[in-house]
Amino acid sequence: MGENDVIVETRNLVKIYGDGAQVRALNGVNMRVVRGEFISVMGPSGSGKSTLLNMIGALDRPTSGQVLVNGQDLGEVRDLDGFRARTVGFVFQLHNLIPTLTARENVEVPMVGQPVGRAERRRRAEELLALVGLADRMDHLPAQLSGGERQRVAIARALANRPSLVLADEPTGDLDSRSGAEIIQLMRRLNRELGTTFILVTHDPAVARQTERVLVMKDGRIVREHHVGTPFEEDLKAFRDSGLGQAILAGDDVARDLLTPEEYEVLLRLLRRIAQ
Ligand SMILES: Nc1ncnc2c1ncn2[C@@H]1O[C@H](COP(=O)(O)OP(=O)(O)OP(=O)(O)O)[C@@H](O)[C@H]1O
Ligand SMILES: [Mg+2]
Structure with a gap:
């Protein structure tokens, strides 16, 4: 891993x-x-999840320690507004769209004040709204959109200045589980297609499972880290191949005798999941 591959680093924050x-x-x-x-x-x-995101996005300053984004120490950046506008896109639980502006105008807002002409602003907003599947909702006001559609506008807005990093604080917190899943899939697609780095804060294990890596915080520290799709699956596979795992899968009486019915059911379900 070269230094250039690291987009965000915090040191004793x-x-x-x-x-x-x-x-x-x-x-x-x-x-x-x-x-x-x-x-x-x-x-x-x-x-401390939101606090961490706020420090990385330079919405607030740390008491001590460092945040480096693209190798740049944020403590040494003079123009933090400029840094935020160029480098970071934000998505929040409550989309924070401006109610009197259309979807297209909302996406244009972050480009105002940037060296982007009016026509180009409009073109980019339309392109981004098409990218998030809202080509036919450009002239709708936020009140005329569903919760999931509003959140998609917020994502398009976050991408307006082509940031290298998107920070999303509970982006699905206000949505039903189906719309939430669609929003995560959309972000994942944009991550793959545009190469944008995403850091999502979430309470929802179903959301976390769709990310590549999960950092677990407690009392202001990162206490654990999971690589989704590797260690957990590896542990399960090792268990599946153990004597007890094999006995459970075979419906063996020994396994039933050793475990409570609840334990047996849970383990069987887990083992079947990785057997697929
Ligand atoms: N502006 C503030 N002033 C004082 N204390 C704050 C402020 N913001 C957050 N805190 C405190 O800092 C701690 C961390 O807050 P933070 O918002 O980062 O938690 P979180 O992990 O995002 O929680 P949640 O899941 O509820 O959003 C909490 O104890 C909170 O009360
Ligand atoms: Mg929070």
């Missing part, structure tokens, strides 16, 4: 909120994200 009753929201976070990755951050409420 600490964030303390408040003066009196202080909250140590981040307590020494060290992480690296490789360019083009599609990763998620999970963890209990209050564990």
